[in-house]
Amino acid sequence: MRPIDATPLARDGKVLILAYDHGLEHGPTDFTERPESADPEEVFRTATHDAVTALAVQKGVGEAYYPSYEDEVTLLAKVNGTSNLWTGEPDSSVNCSVEYAATELEADAIGFTVYPGSNHEVEMAEEFRQVQETAREYDMPVVLWSYPRGQGVKNDTKDDVIAYAARLGLELGADVTKVKYPGSKDGMEQAVQMAGKSKVVMSGGSKVSDEAFLESVRAVMDAGGAGLAVGRNVWQRDQPERLLDSLEDVIYDGASVDAALQ
Secondary structure, three states: OOOHOOOOEEEEEEEEEEEEOOHOEEEEEEEEOOOHHHHHHHHHHHHHOOHHHHHHOHHHHHHHHEEEOEEEEEEOEOOOOOOOOOOOOOOOOOOOOOOHHHHHOOEEEEEEEEHHHHHHHHHHHHHHHHHHHHHHOOOOOEEEEEEOOOOOOOOOOOHHHHHHHHHHHHHHHHOEEEEEOOOHHHHHHHHHHOOOOOOEEOOOOOOOOHHHHHHHHHHHHHHOOOOOEEEEHHHOOOOOOOOOHHHHHHHHHOOOOOHOOO
């Protein structure tokens, strides 16, 4: 595990991943509020903002759109994912190999989801082992989407559950571990402590007000988090660049929420 500031994934040791794997994971429902966001071209343009350190997409979107933005966008290839039409225990199919992501997509980093607590956890962890070890061969940082979910999980945002999710990132060898926000700075501090040298970022979640979202990001940074991986809270907005300006102030410059909103 090497420091993320030695990789293309970070800026000044901080991370702001713009997540755009929702077309597969959530389907058209995520694009109804702002139909323009269904066009990957629109989101790739948004990802050229200085605050964004990487754009996370699935293989097909990367193939079709990244060649036009390879000089402006750091590409994170999300190599697994499952549609919202799936109704079984949480699982995630592997849709792209690390080799293909590195050599054909020319991606800079790899993303992978594991659902701790699912009946399919063992299989997903074994798949992650192969992904993580192959990524090391290509000198690519790995981001783990660590989302406790399934029959073994009663409350997926409880402090100790989120801390466990963060710990799994360290134990399994992730450079960055993406977890849900536990709802408080104290909860995030526990997650950061458990993650050790695996940096912790917050999942953006469903769209909320600018102020509420920035308050949670401020709490994550104050707790020692490295940043966030956000999708809908940016590209569902009519003026996503305005929120990215505010996020840049909070994440990289340490601004207060009030100052960032001015």
